[in-house]
Amino acid sequence: TQLLEQSPQFLSIQEGENLTVYCNSSSVFSSLQWYRQEPGEGPVLLVTVVTGGEVKKLKRLTFQFGDARKDSSLHITAAQPGDTGLYLCAGAKSGGSNYKLTFGKGTLLTVNP
Amino acid sequence: GAGVSQSPSNKVTEKGKDVELRCDPISGHTALYWYRQSLGQGLEFLIYFQGNSAPDKSGLPSDRFSAERTGGSVSTLTIQRTQQEDSAVYLCASSGQGAVSNYGYTFGSGTRLTVV
Numbered sequence: 439t440q441l442l443e444q445s446p447q448f449l450s451i452q453e454g455e456n457l458t459v460y461c462n463s464s465s466v467f468s469s470l471q472w473y474r475q476e477p478g479e480g481p482v483l484l485v486t487v488v489t490g491g492e493v494k495k496l497k498r499l500t501f502q503f504g505d506a507r508k509d510s511s512l513h514i515t516a517a518q519p520g521d522t523g524l525y526l527c528a529g530a531k532s533g534g535s536n537y538k539l540t541f542g543k544g545t546l547l548t549v550n551p
Numbered sequence: 552g553a554g555v556s557q558s559p560s561n562k563v564t565e566k567g568k569d570v571e572l573r574c575d576p577i578s579g580h581t582a583l584y585w586y587r588q589s590l591g592q593g594l595e596f597l598i599y600f601q602g603n604s605a606p607d608k609s610g611l612p613s614d615r616f617s618a619e620r621t622g623g624s625v626s627t628l629t630i631q632r633t634q635q636e637d638s639a640v641y642l643c644a645s646s647g648q649g650a651v652s653n654y655g656y657t658f659g660s661g662t663r664l665t666v667v
Contacts, residue, residue: 469652480555480642480658481594488652526594536650537582537601543593 441465442529442542450548454516459545461527462509468532470503470510475524517549555659557643563665564633572628572662576645583626584656585618589639600626633666
């Protein structure tokens with residue numbers, strides 16, 4: 439059973455379009471992070487959200503943490519080819535295992551020029 | 552160093568051979584992690600080191616896998632008697648001490664292991 443479900447698994451869009459990807463769980467997380475991974479590289483941290491209902495913006499990217507801290511979304515406005523990559527969400531639990539991240543399988547985004 | 556360094560970047564080995572993968576974390580980062588990324592499976596936690604504390608080995612898939620971290624810095628992941636199902640990208644990450652929400656992980660570029 440995958441603890442964090444990401445959807446869609448694959449997404450191919452044209453430059454300039456908007457998109458939203460989702461990260462859902464039945465578990466509560468103390469914090470949730472989004473990473474982007476390009477081919478042949480390791481994931482790179484984009485954002486951390488820690489408060490239920492929190493919204494963070496990073497240029498054209500908007501991240502939201504669900505009120506119950508069980509889900510998150512990433513919205514990209516006017517996508518660019520440079521946004522192409524694998525988007526991973528990762529959650530951390532509170533308490534003794536707060537160092538350990540559980541990752542979703544990712545959404546592979548392709549933005550065509 | 553400026554980033555997390557992993558070597559080799561690619562490794563092809565014959566089934567049954569032992570392999571060693573190396574990770575050099577960011578200087579000053581006390582926490583070091585190994586994850587495995589397989590096609591369609593996402594990132595799978597393997598092991599966590601924090602300072603001089605006992606490592607969390609709960610993610611190691613079998614006793615063929617072991618890891619050590621010498622002097623609180625460089626780490627080596629060893630896979631003995633490799634099997635084809637061990638083929639994957641092995642990612643190392645480091646972070647500052649404390650809850651991951653404070654720092655996030657900095658990943659290396661990974662070692663792509665292929666067992667033939």
